Amino acid sequence: MSFPFQSLHRFPDVEADNLHAYDATDRLLGARGLDLAQAWGLDGSDIAVIGDAYGAITLQLASAGLTGVRVHQDLATGRAALAANAAALGLDGSYVSCELDSSLLAGARLVLAQLPRGLAELEEMADAVARWAAPHAVLVSGGRIKHMTLAMNEVLRSRFADVRAGLAVQKSRLLTAAGPLPVPEDPPFPVCARDEDAGLTLCAHGGAFAGSRLDIGTRYLMGFLEQVPEGDTVDLGCGTGALAVAYALSHPSARVVATDRSAAAVRSARATVEANGLAARVVVEHDDAGGSLGEAAADVVLLNPPFHLGASVHAGAGLKLIAAAGRLLRPGGELWCVANSHLDYGAALRRSVGPTEVVGRNRKFTVTRSVRRPSRSAARP
Structure with missing residues (x-):
């Protein structure tokens, strides 16, 4: 059964005709996450999600039975929207909201993330995954091609041994980073x-x-x-x-x-x-x-x-x-x-x-x- 993306809302964030609660990258990340979870025998507690604006990624996984996924959203409005969307779909309690720290990533084998726009934000995210996730964790991050740069690959390579770009799908692309590298003793931020x-x-x-x-x-x-x-x-x-x-x-x-x-x-x-x-x-x-x-x-x-x-x-x-x-x-x-x-x-x-x-x-x-x-x-x- 396909996931009902059209039922998702941004509220309490601003709603407008040119503002949407999901995009093609959300679809792509969710589908990739489901494929890898099945191939690797993962359950929801093995997966972390970062940057899920209004819940489209997390709820795709939950609706397929992968409950207990840990998710970090930067915006308070995004967190409220995810809760409201989960309730509307009968998926209350299907995920765990976390901050960007070890509570989100400890033991995670698969991390799905919307690529942030800024390189500093991406650096902090990549460092957090390499620092706290499982030793052989894989980070799959995606974005709209028009907002992606080759510098993003280099930032990921500063924390992962292997970074590969996937094929474009509906003007979105995934980057897969594997082999977390040793990190400095102290996090780079703030x-x-x-x-x-x-x-x-x-x-x-x-x-x-x-x-x-x-x-x-x-x-x-x-x-x-x-x-x-x-x-x-x-x-x-x-x-x-x-x-x-x-x-x-x-x-x-x-x-x-x-x-x-x-x-x-x-x-x-x-x-x-x-x-x-x-x-x-x-x-x-x-x-x-x-x-x-x-x-x-x-x-x-x-x-x-x-x-x-x-x-x-x-x-x-x-x-x-x-x-x-x-x-x-x-x-x-x-x-x-x-x-x-x-x-x-x-x-x-x-x-x-x-x-x-x-x-x-x-x-x-x-x-x-x-x-x-x-x-x-x-x-x-």
Whole structure:
């Protein structure tokens, strides 16, 4: 019986006509995994899956009877979508969700992975498999050909003795890496670097945006932090934690919660917080748009919203975070946001938060300050 790919959904991630819950690589990886499991006599506990966006790979295996597969997904939204898709297919409890560590990979004989875009993320993944999986483990990774480069083969060869490319199938291709090589005593990530201009140390795991460098939008907003009031503060979409740490350093009485839907970002931000000696005042949470926080929990929200969802240019993630800021702010609280100047978030900021003013603009970015309006019920006499 064929697997019902069309029944899969992205929710609670953004749903749109040009955004899908599976692709040809998911189909290819799942089919290859089933073939190898049968040929090698594997059960689900022998298999690990990395980068399964919305569960298409994991649930293919589970629906064929390979239960107990361990899976790592970077995004909190992906984890929720996998759980929802599993429930809809009657496959609750058929897999085990893990972080990218030994709990995911210990003893795994077969690892199936969607190739990440960044070479640093691929390096961390390859190192983890070689470090923790079974001594003769095989890593089968795949991607869309248009996003694959020969450099990916070289990264895999740094951790595996044999790397081979398969034939193209529906514009996707698999790379099979076998023979894990000895690894350095210490994992290569996180990478930490001191930014003297910003006065802080940034740490980054492989999948974190901009790595251990400050992205230029964040650096621009940091120039306005002295104007931001002190109080209970949330850094939404915190990335490596630069804004949360910079704000905490410039506001010594403030307590900060930094949140991101990316597990790699959260691990990076926690390392950044530790490196800057702020563990007592800055907490980092892995959630979707501050969903773990209560309403009206913050006096200040800091935001540098993304304008991509995976490979697609899409404003949905930024709009979702702006709406979340409106929920999180107390009346009179302030949202300080930096965004690419060509993106017009003004209407969304006024609608979700309140009156909005431009406090800074350069050739690429605009910084705005929005003040949370009182609720209608609170405004009544």
